[in-house]
Amino acid sequence: MAARSPADVDLGRLEGALGFLLRLAQLRTQARFFEENAEADFKPGEFTVLWVIWHNPGIRQSVLGQKLMIKRAHMTKLVRSLEDRGLVTRRIPEDDRRAVELTLSTGAETQMKRAETRFFAFEERIGAPLSKTEVEQLNVLLRKFLGLG
Amino acid sequence: MAARSPADVDLGRLEGALGFLLRLAQLRTQARFFEENAEADFKPGEFTVLWVIWHNPGIRQSVLGQKLMIKRAHMTKLVRSLEDRGLVTRRIPEDDRRAVELTLSTGAETQMKRAETRFFAFEERIGAPLSKTEVEQLNVLLRKFLGLG
DNA sequence: TATTGTTATACTCTATAACTATA
DNA sequence: TATAGTTATAGAGTATAACAATA
Numbered sequence: 174m175a176a177r178s179p180a181d182v183d184l185g186r187l188e189g190a191l192g193f194l195l196r197l198a199q200l201r202t203q204a205r206f207f208e209e210n211a212e213a214d215f216k217p218g219e220f221t222v223l224w225v226i227w228h229n230p231g232i233r234q235s236v237l238g239q240k241l242m243i244k245r246a247h248m249t250k251l252v253r254s255l256e257d258r259g260l261v262t263r264r265i266p267e268d269d270r271r272a273v274e275l276t277l278s279t280g281a282e283t284q285m286k287r288a289e290t291r292f293f294a295f296e297e298r299i300g301a302p303l304s305k306t307e308v309e310q311l312n313v314l315l316r317k318f319l320g321l322g
Numbered sequence: 323m324a325a326r327s328p329a330d331v332d333l334g335r336l337e338g339a340l341g342f343l344l345r346l347a348q349l350r351t352q353a354r355f356f357e358e359n360a361e362a363d364f365k366p367g368e369f370t371v372l373w374v375i376w377h378n379p380g381i382r383q384s385v386l387g388q389k390l391m392i393k394r395a396h397m398t399k400l401v402r403s404l405e406d407r408g409l410v411t412r413r414i415p416e417d418d419r420r421a422v423e424l425t426l427s428t429g430a431e432t433q434m435k436r437a438e439t440r441f442f443a444f445e446e447r448i449g450a451p452l453s454k455t456e457v458e459q460l461n462v463l464l465r466k467f468l469g470l471g
Numbered sequence: 472t473a474t475t476g477t478t479a480t481a482c483t484c485t486a487t488a489a490c491t492a493t494a
Numbered sequence: 495t496a497t498a499g500t501t502a503t504a505g506a507g508t509a510t511a512a513c514a515a516t517a
Contacts, residue, residue, distance in 0.1 A: 175379065175380030175381055175382070175423060176378045176381045176382070176385050177382065177385065178385060179385055179388045179389045181378075181385075182374060182378055182381065182385065182386075182389045183377050183378055184374065184377070184389075184470075185373070185377045186442060187370065187373055187374070188465070188470060190441075190442065190445045191351070191445055191448055191449055191457065191460065191461065191464075192351045192352075192355065192366065192444070192448060193366075193370060194461065194464040194465065194468065195344065195347050195348045195351055195464065196348055196351075196352075196366070197390075197391065197468055198344050198348075198464055198467055198468055199344045199345055199347075199348040200391045201391065201468065202340070202341045202344055202345075203341075203345075204391065206341065207486095216506090217341065217342075217345070218506090218507085221336065221342060224334070224336055225331060225333065225336070228332050228333070228334045229324065229325045229330075229331055229332055231324030232324060232325045232331065233324070233325070233326065233475090234475080234476075235474085235476080236326065236327060236328055236330075236331065239328045240328045240331045240333075241346075242349045242350065242353065243507090243508090244507090244508065244509070244510095245475075245476065245477085246476090246477075246478080246508085246509080246510080246511095247506095247507065247508060247509090248476085249476065249477055249478085250477095250507095251507095253477095269474095269475085269516080269517075270475095270515080270516060270517085271474065271475040271476070271515065271516045271517070272474095272475060272476085272516095273475080273476070274324060292339075293335060293339065295341070296339045296340055296341055296342075299340055299341060300340055300467075302466060302467055302468075302469060303463065303466060303467055307463055307466070308340065310459065310463060311340065311460070311463045311464075311467070312338055312340065312343065314456055314459060314460045314463070315340075315343040315344065315347055315460075316337070316343065317451060317452060317456070318449075318451055318452055318460070319343065319346055319347055319350065320451060321333075321337060322337060356509095365483090367483090367484085382498085383498080384497085384498060384499080392484090392485090393484090393485065393486070393487095394498075394499065394500085395485085395486075395487080395488095395499090395500075395501080395502095396483095396484065396485060396486090397499085398499065398500055398501080399484095399500095400484095402500095418493080418494075418497095418498085419492075419493060419494085419498095420492065420493045420494070420497065420498040420499070421493095421497095421498060421499085422498075422499070472517100473516100473517080474515100474516080474517070475514100475515085475516080475517095476513100476514090476515085476516105477512100477513075477514080477515100478511100478512085478513075478514100479511090479512085479513100480509100480510085480511090481508100481509085481510085482507105482508085482509080482510105483506100483507085483508080484506085484507080484508100485504100485505085485506080485507100486503100486505080486506100487502100487503085487505105488501100488502090488503090489500100489501085489502085489503105490500075490501075490502100491498100491499085491500075491501100492497100492498085492499085493496100493497080493498080493499100494495100494496080494497070494498095
């Protein structure tokens with residue numbers, strides 16, 4: 174009855190709960206990232222933000238936040254820290270002086286090219302418990318779940 | 323070029339990255355949970371911990387932490403808060419006086435029966451963008467990804 | 472009035488390291 | 495020596511509300 178090892182634990186209905194499985198999958202992925210990429214330039218969140226700015230130069234801070242589900246107040250702090258590290262430049266557009274347009278610095282582009290290799294190599298590795306077809310299925314289902322593509 | 327709305331944003335290879343999709347899916351699920359369950363007794367993390375204790379009475383604190391990927395130091399604080407609220411009882415077993423065995427209080431069982439209904443109803447709802455078959459596929463793939471069942 | 476971004480504050484989750492007690 | 499749990503501390507992420515500037 175009283176479980177003495179993780180394998181003995183009975184999760185009951187929880188084991189079929191999508192929210193629970195998503196949380197666990199995300200936690201495990203994040204934990205593995207920090208184990209295997211201790212000396213990486215960027216954390217996953219930073220990489221993602223920089224990546225999207227890189228591929229959408231001049232993107233507005235609010236749009237970036239909406240897309241990546243980052244709240245405005247947190248976005249401010251995040252962008253400030255990237256700016257302080259010389260990775261991102263901010264520009265106030267003439268047509269709407271409330272907004273902020275974000276661009277990658279040239280130094281950041283160089284760093285991102287290196288980080289890209291490492292990051293997507295990791296993405297390949299974490300799919301390992303699944304076959305190539307299964308990874309593709311999982312991708313399709315998650316994108317549909319999220320209303321992307 | 324410069325994206326003015328989230329729909330315009332180009333995610334490039336990121337859109338096919340498992341870690342990224344998992345993070346977004348988890349974030350969205352969590353955000354929806356708090357929108358729709360503002361008056362719930364328990365947060366998802368608390369519900370999960372209480373659920374596992376409920377279904378594995380006398381489970382050791384360390385085993386629970388391993389299963390749910392909660393670090394020991396955080397586990398201590400979490401269990402303390404549950405104990406302070408009269409939901410969980412701690413017991414030092416005679417055969418290993420370093421360990422702590424966790425059990426649900428009777429009051430907590432009653433609360434959990436109510437919470438169970440709400441929680442799993444939410445779990446049903448979040449699967450909505452997908453068909454029943456797709457939800458089942460997603461469950462299977464995530465469990466395999468996690469090395470469960 | 473509504474929107475964009477900022478500031479201030481607080482709470483949760485997580486990470487680390489040093490510690491106690493038990494094995 | 496190793497393990498289970500605790501304590502203390504720090505950092506990241508997130509939420510809220512109040513605010514300024516602009517639309």
